[in-house]
Amino acid sequence: MATKILVAVKQVIALDEDFEIRADGKDVDADFFLRDLNEWDDFSLEEAVKIKEAGGEVEVVVVTVGPEEADESLRKCLAKGADRAVRIWDESMEGSDSQAIARVLAAAIKHEKPDLVFAGVQSSDHSFASTGIAVAGLLGWPHAAVVNQFDFSLGATQATIRRELEGGVLQMMNIDLPAVLSIQLGINTPRYASLRTIKQAAAKPIETLGLGDLSLNAAEVGEVGSASRVRRMYIPEKGRAQMIEGSLAEQAAKLAAIIKEFKGATV
């Protein structure tokens, strides 16, 4: 039987320059959103695709929770080697925090029955660093966070992983499978999609699932199904940075003077 690896991915939001907070004060105005695949997910997808390319029967399925615009990120994953892409959405999922998203992903995992689940350590926009591990909690699966090496052979019931800790220290661990792993930057070198695979991906279907397909109800997702609620979003005070203005030459001269003064003071 084929080994199925499910990779949970997210389309993240970066903010355009001079962004503004929405009138209700609870989010940034969506006009300033720039969307892309989460940086960490590039690495978790690559890790799954590497396993597939090492031989044997492996299927890589990417799953995201998000509205239609997330298809663009799923296509990117298809172009980088995913076999199938699934997008789960229902209007009631709007406003979901990482715990509510995890509930949807856990339901998707029951539906897909994968042998391994990868998620990114965190997303570059809200950096909760918790979705993948919350999924494991809901499923009761073994789990490990911040994994930067994964040694595994198809069909094995255990794998060796390496966890990245603080301060340049790593730790080897042995984990039971199936498991959910949160994958860290640098575990591999993610590939670029080629023109050919991008074209192929454009022609592939994206499967869509809703609440009913996963036997979820609206009260389990969205703001009501979340573990937190946004009260207010605001732009923080810019701190103490004194901006060095002027022409390029003037700015460089000012910084050079700061550096020379510093060096004069320390020698």
Place this chain on the structure above:
Amino acid sequence: MSGILVIAEHRRGELRPVSLELIAAAESLKASSGGPVTVAIVGPSPDTFVAALKVTGVDEILTLAAGSGDFDPDTQAAAVSAAIAARSPSLVLIPHSVDAFGYAAVLAAQGGYGFATDVFKIESDSGAWVATRGGYGQKVNVELDFPGKAVVLLTVRAAVYKPAEGSSNPTVTALPVPNVSAHVRPGEYVEMSQADDVDMTAAEFIMSIGRGIGEEARVPQFRELADAMGATLGCSRPIADSGWLPKSRQVGQSGKTASACKLYIAMGISGAIQHLAGMKHVSTIVAVNADPGASIFSVAKYGIVGDIMEFGEELKTHF
């Protein structure tokens, strides 16, 4: 539900300093919580940490004897669950650490608790907990509340609260931990390899480059600039992960701390919290970034908005 439970953390036999920071946070919120501050410590011989945890503000220390001495997420989650069940706190504080990444979300999911991570400010608004964290790559602050949640679990950013000091005379209680079958078996520790002889922790003047340099071919130009200025060349994580500079030059949470640094120039670095962890203490930080909204400017003393390629060339003419 009242009182605050703090989960202390240790690694390789040492109490992690962030534990004392969280105790200080709990002590500052004690009046609002209407209950005691309890500190829980999990390990095969938790008693060894008790003396170090008897700091100002602590009312009770729970020792939970379990595990092998090295973190495993299943034992830790079971023990913390037992502590929550035994003391019914309204607020649970856990360090926002790599260990916590491995179990805090499990507790929240299984317990149905209010939950937020990487929190740097905690308040009480008419009896309800309010937590503040960053959003959109730290460009905004997000204030969260937890309607309908009797227990709120927060992972708290390190180096925000000053560590608790002084002494206290708390009750020490040993709490049993239910047997769990751990699915993860911790093994040996490995130090990141040192491909380079540079010691970032000793450098007084560092210029670091980030993803803003765009391509590897530009690294030599910045190396020359650093040499000309007498600066040690450092970098943010993507530069080291791509192999453009050795890992030993990476500044930040999973890299080096610029401990001796007095002047730090960040070129094309956005200011992610994990990078700041290695350099935000430096007295003079200069940030050069094309994005005027980059969060690095919130820790910098001097900021320059512009292109680092052009700026680097211009700066070079002075040395």
